[in-house]
Amino acid sequence: MTHISALDPGASPLDYYGFELRRHREAAGLTQKQLGDIVNYTGSLVGQIETARKLPTPEFSERVDAALGTGGLLSRLVGLVLRSQLPGWFQQVAELQARAAEIYSFETQMVHGLLQTPAYARAVLGTLNQADLDDRTAVRLARQGILDKGEPPVFWAVFSEAALLLEIGGPKTMREQLMHLLSFEGNPRVNVQVLPLSGGAHAGLQGSFDLYRFAGDPSIVYTEGYGSGHPTANPDTVKDCSLRYDHLQAAALSLRDSARLIRRTMEERYGEQSARDGAPVA
Known part of the structure; x- marks a missing residue:
């Protein structure tokens, strides 16, 4: 069992977070249980975070910052902690997303990670792998913070019908996910378009991809395989995918018609849970 006294604060962002949490808690003269009572978490959870056995969340960090008067230290650290838990091959991509001025995404069969609800993300990440699912879901959701920062990127998401x-995750999860997509109606910085199945062959048949554009750096195209990611700034690839994206946007429904299709699908296909799940949700 790991003890906080044995932690090296320089070993990882998670260890450093735990070290600082304990240092500030002890300076306030509080036990783990007392701090837990104040912030409405268990003392056991506080202990697990202090010993780097559990990931903190932004909400936990905000509450502890307020309780201990840390000046927002833990809230500033938690983003670094969560990014450090991403697979090594994806950490660079997460940083690209955070720096991008514009993000253009095309998805063939699921909602983009930046727009996923907690239940939907959990269902996606839990396929074939239930290990550390709570933590992996929290890490994915934390990436969505780039849409809430002071100057968020302009995000265009085109996905197949x-x-x-x-x-994914059952009718209730799907209804919540589609409701979440509809919540971006009228937001000029988050735009959702649906590519209808009736449109037939399209420019994205080779698969999903993201295009990141920056204020002063070359654009980057990102594609993903099983357990690996492939960012490239190759000008020919960027040019090709930019053209493909233009055609995908042209073939997709308008923002208004996309919202209508999402709403209709939500009501007609997921308006009620199946009989095995019990009462209607609508």
């Missing part, structure tokens, strides 16, 4: 029909 198949993403509305592929039932």
Whole structure:
């Protein structure tokens, strides 16, 4: 069992967070249980975070900052902690997303990670792998913070209508996910378009991809395989994918018609849970 006294604060962002949490708690003269009572978490959870056995969340960090008067230290650290838990091959991509002025995404069969609800993200990440699912879900959701920062990127998301029909996590999860997509209506910085199945062949048949554009750096195209990511600034690739994205946007429904299709699918396909799940949700 790991003890906080044995932690090296320089070993990792998570260790450093735990070290600082304990240092400030002890300076305030509080036990783990007392701090837990104040911030409405268990003392056991406080102890697990202090010993780097559990990931902190932004909400936990904000509450502890307020309780201990840390000046927002833990809230500033938690983003670094969560990014450090991403797979090594994805950490660079997360940083690209955070720096991008514009993000253009095309998804063939599911909602992009930056727009996923907690239940939907959990269902996606839990496929074939239930290990550390709570932590992995929290890490994915933390990436969505880039859409709430002072100057968020302009995000265009085009996805196939198949993403509305592929039932990930069950009817209730899908209804919540589609409601979440509709919550961006009228937000000029988050734009959702659906590519209808009736449109047939399209420019994205080779697969999903993201295009990141920056204020002063070359654009980057990102594609993903099983357990690996492939960012590239190759000018020919960027030019090709930019053209493909233009055609995908042209073939997709307008923002208004996309919202209508999402709403209709939500009501007609996921308006009620199946009989095995019990009462209606609508």
